[in-house]
Amino acid sequence: MNPSMFLTWFLGISLALLNNYFLSTWLIIKILLVVIMSGFHMYCAKIKNDFEGNNNKKEESFFRIINEIPTILFILIVLLVVFKPFD
Numbered sequence: 001m002n003p004s005m006f007l008t009w010f011l012g013i014s015l016a017l018l019n020n021y022f023l024s025t026w027l028i029i030k031i032l033l034v035v036i037m038s039g040f041h042m043y044c045a046k047i048k049n050d051f052e053g054n055n056n057k058k059e060e061s062f063f064r065i066i067n068e069i070p071t072i073l074f075i076l077i078v079l080l081v082v083f084k085p086f087d
Contacts, residue, residue, distance in 0.1 A: 005041060009034075025086035030077055037073045 012034070021027045050056045 001041065005038060009038075024084070026080050026084045029086070030080045033073055033077050033080070037070065037077070040069055040073070 016022055016027060047056075047058070
């Protein structure tokens with residue numbers, strides 16, 4: 001997953017530079033959401049390490065709730081890209 005995340009960051013920033021989108025409000029909001037997604041990715045890696053070390057102290061309901069976070073972020077990111085509401 002990490003190589004894909006780094007490649008996505010590199011290509012996304014390159015595309016924004018090539019199209020001169022960096023002054024767009026929608027892109028700034030999108031980048032913020034992608035930063036949150038990247039942080040969540042790192043948090044999930046920590047949780048995975050806790051499972052591997054048999055140190056998990058979280059309840060099942062916690063994992064059911066955080067399972068929805070990426071879906072919500074993906075929907076918001078795609079809507080920002082498709083509609084560019086603050087352009």
